[in-house]
Amino acid sequence: xxxxxxxxxxxxxxxxxxxxxxxxTDWSATYASSKExxxxxxxxxxxxxxxxxxxxxxxxxxxxxxSQSAQWGIKVFNAExxxxxxxxxxxxxxxxxxxxxxxxxxIPGIKDYKGTLVHSAAWDPNLDLKGMTVGLIGNGxxxxxxxxxxxxxVKTLITFIREPTWVSPPVxxxxxxxxxxxxxxFAADPKYHLETRREIEANMNDKFGVFHTGSTEQIQxxxxxxxxxxxxxxxxxxxxVLIPEWSVGCRRITPGTNYLESLSASNxxxxxxxxxxxxxxxxxxxxxxxxxxxxxxxxxxDTVSFCRDREYWTNRI
Numbered sequence: 660x661x662x663x664x665x666x667x668x669x670x671x672x673x674x675x676x677x678x679x680x681x682x683x684t685d686w687s688a689t690y691a692s693s694k695e696x697x698x699x700x701x702x703x704x705x706x707x708x709x710x711x712x713x714x715x716x717x718x719x720x721x722x723x724x725x726s727q728s729a730q731w732g733i734k735v736f737n738a739e740x741x742x743x744x745x746x747x748x749x750x751x752x753x754x755x756x757x758x759x760x761x762x763x764x765x766i767p768g769i770k771d772y773k774g775t776l777v778h779s780a781a782w783d784p785n786l787d788l789k790g791m792t793v794g795l796i797g798n799g800x801x802x803x804x805x806x807x808x809x810x811x812x813v814k815t816l817i818t819f820i821r822e823p824t825w826v827s828p829p830v831x832x833x834x835x836x837x838x839x840x841x842x843x844x845f846a847a848d849p850k851y852h853l854e855t856r857r858e859i860e861a862n863m864n865d866k867f868g869v870f871h872t873g874s875t876e877q878i879q880x881x882x883x884x885x886x887x888x889x890x891x892x893x894x895x896x897x898x899x900v901l902i903p904e905w906s907v908g909c910r911r912i913t914p915g916t917n918y919l920e921s922l923s924a925s926n927x928x929x930x931x932x933x934x935x936x937x938x939x940x941x942x943x944x945x946x947x948x949x950x951x952x953x954x955x956x957x958x959x960x961d962t963v964s965f966c967r968d969r970e971y972w973t974n975r976i
Contacts, residue, residue, distance in 0.1 A: 720735070757962045772938070
């Protein structure tokens with residue numbers, strides 16, 4: 660989730676974003692910022708003296724099994740020094756995950772673009788969008804959060820949408836900032852804090868019926884979300900291209916605060932369809948070129964490659 664100041668935040672309720680044995684009572688809001696989440700886990704690591712087990716800014720670029728020594732030979736690149744050394748282990752666990760390698764879309768001509776190219780997962784905090792004509796590729800979870808966050812900063816925002824998607828209200832809770840009184844009560848009354856967390860978890864875990872085809876929960880949810888999307892879009896043309904035909908839960912349900920309403924803003928233009936190519940100036944869709952000074956790619960991650968070498972990380976486009 661991205662707020663109006665374009666700070667990264669999570670779309671999972673804050674009180675669910677903690678270890679069960681290490682609760683946090685002073686979250687600033689129902690959905691915490693990345694800065695707060697980072698601080699929580701940093702403090703956790705310090706408290707339990709975990710940093711002695713961690714090497715930051717180190718990349719594993721090669722791992723080869725040696726059957727004679729029954730060990731893994733692991734080549735590790737130190738990003739601080741630029742040096743590579745080999746380490747050894749009897750057991751090697753790949754816990755690198757898949758949502759960590761952001762990627763630009765494989766659209767022809769993307770290397771020719773002369774404007775400012777940025778990926779949502781590698782945001783430049785110094786990027787100034789004020790008065791710019793900005794292109795936004797993608798209407799997944801990141802694109803849905805970015806658009807309302809930047810629309811009031813830019814001169815014109817052109818959002819390139821390839822396919823429809825179900826846009827839901829926030830998952831778990833509505834957004835609100837916690838007051839000083841709220842935080843004090845969480846801290847003073849551990850039982851109340853625990854009950855609050857359990858209530859949020861129960862509310863989220865109670866939604867699995869939505870993913871069963873033809874279930875009462877799915878039918879009711881689709882009816883509700885359909886009415887909400889139509890009311891917020893209030894535009895038959897946008898309804899035709901943005902509201903899916905498939906059932907709710909067939910693909911990831913994406914929460915989006917003020918996204919649908921923002922699509923009708925006077926400075927927002929929706930371009931629906933496949934991007935044919937990218938030129939020096941912008942994007943071509945259905946033969947028409949749309950010039951943009953900044954092109955934001957909210958196009959997700961490489962979820963296919965699990966083990967990536969140094970060459971992969973240095974060749975994103």
